[in-house]
Amino acid sequence: SQTIHQWPATLVQPVGSPLSLECTVEGTSNPNLYWYRQAAGRGLQLLFYSVGIGQISSEVPQNLSASRPQDRQFILSSKKLLLSDSGFYLCAWSRRQGGWVFFGSGTQLSVL
């Protein structure tokens, strides 16, 4: 069966510090991968999606970036965090574009 791992579960970082969140998927190959963010009281916002190694599409301009160095690995990064980057970050995968997605357990990021 397929599983998705995301870590860490919680993270407190000072403004201006770097960020690296990692996500890995097991039990499937060539998944579509996604990073979503859910800010307090707001809906899920798609940040990045990837259909293959090295292929990243960005949905919104921001100071975040994503990379997919391996087929089942997706990384979300920032060189300098802003207060507005606080939120619940969710990695997800799907078998096909537009199909239902399965989420990782999420990372609650607080930027202080």
Place this chain on the structure above:
Amino acid sequence: RKEVEQDPGPFNVPEGATVAFNCTYSNSASQSFFWYRQDCRKEPKLLMSVYSSGNEDGRFTAQLNRASQYISLLIRDSKLSDSATYLCVVNSGYALNFGKGTSLLVTP
């Protein structure tokens, strides 16, 4: 106009009640529709897909009206464990667009 709109609630209902959630979407080309459930501080989980013919899964019934671009979720015989936020989800070709969710609280 937001792509997926839902009444945020909260809906407070007693155990055993029937409750209905509605959702509208703006992209008439959307082909896939889902309801997800999200518990507090947890990841969303797929509840059910939504088909044009309507579909049922136990106490849950989902309906899609493509002409009106409208999706619904009906929960019968509500349980305390149904308390959660229900997210209406519509595909945009390459990814899913999520509504902000409708909060449900089932009380004893």
